[in-house]
Amino acid sequence: AQKVTQAQTEISVVEKEDVTLDCVYETRDTTYYLFWYKQPPSGELVFLIRRNSFDEQNEISGRYSWNFQKSTSSFNFTITASQVVDSAVYFCALSEAQNQAGTALIFGKGTTLSVSS
């Protein structure tokens, strides 16, 4: 069965600190996709990144970086030099490659990040 676990419910940091959000997943498929979404206080869900199971390269985008490790079934998200605008709920999600139309995202319970100035 598919499952996504975000063990950190809430994290509080001070601006300019680095912070890592953990994500552990379970799947029986050999091909799957992992995602991070951001939900700021305004409520919308913003797509951040997709990672394919067959590509273990880590990715960096500005202050954001993602560490994908198949050996530990983890897909962690690091924000470097955090800013107040990073305050949001962050969701990790998994999609198995059952078909290419209409496959559901399985979400973790989210991590609420609060960045204070």
Place this chain on the structure above:
Amino acid sequence: DTAVSQTPKYLVTQMGNDKSIKCEQNLGHDTMYWYKQDSKKFLKIMFSYNNKELIINETVPNRFSPKSPDKAHLNLHINSLELGDSAVYFCASSHANRGPSSYEQYFGPGTRLTVT
């Protein structure tokens, strides 16, 4: 030029009423979804449609009925609303049959439904 839009953004109604939420996407996507986010922020799939055909129909009460008049629209109709239906409902869309990018879903702003 909103990509995925939903109306209304807020919906307050009484138990027993019937209501609809509309969703439209202008991304040229073939697949659309409805997700429910509960009070603890947990997100769960309800339905997905590909080119007007129902693909996923999770264990959702029959009172919920999706309708897709064309591939750019997916509406959600809810009959006999109950207190437990209070939640935020998100519409999303994605491509189909385009490889890995087909799994990226883009969400609307959400509709906060409050049943009193």
